[in-house]
Amino acid sequence: MKSNTQVVDLLISHSQIQVRSRPFHEILCQWGNENIKQGAILHKDYVVFDPLPDDAFGANIHLTLEGNFNMDPLVQRCMVVPFYVTDKNKLEIASATEKFKIDLDLKETLYSLYYEVCEGDEFFIN
Numbered sequence: 001m002k003s004n005t006q007v008v009d010l011l012i013s014h015s016q017i018q019v020r021s022r023p024f025h026e027i028l029c030q031w032g033n034e035n036i037k038q039g040a041i042l043h044k045d046y047v048v049f050d051p052l053p054d055d056a057f058g059a060n061i062h063l064t065l066e067g068n069f070n071m072d073p074l075v076q077r078c079m080v081v082p083f084y085v086t087d088k089n090k091l092e093i094a095s096a097t098e099k100f101k102i103d104l105d106l107k108e109t110l111y112s113l114y115y116e117v118c119e120g121d122e123f124f125i126n
Contacts, residue, residue: 005104006064006104008093010060010098011058011097013095016050018049019083020090021045021091022087028043037078038079042081045083045086047113059123060124061125064126069112077116078115078116079115082111083110114126
């Protein structure tokens, strides 16, 4: 049974966290000047976020399906983007070195994807 929350421990490297609903594609991960300024590469069903730290590191990624958004008080960067779930079977969160299937109870095809980089006792991402 799918739930509304999931936590993955992701090894983040190459300054990217990918949320995608299609297979990995190198061309979709190319950073241009505008992407660097905004901290993200945006495609309708494939987004790449800059996690802020440059080095490789592990972080807990908190995936939550909610009806409304409440910003975490520990947020360092926050953005929202439209995201289409075009293939639930290929829905993943990934870095350059590993990937995890996103297993949330998604029923729609279009979502608002909120991305928060947070730092408290540990670095984490919502």
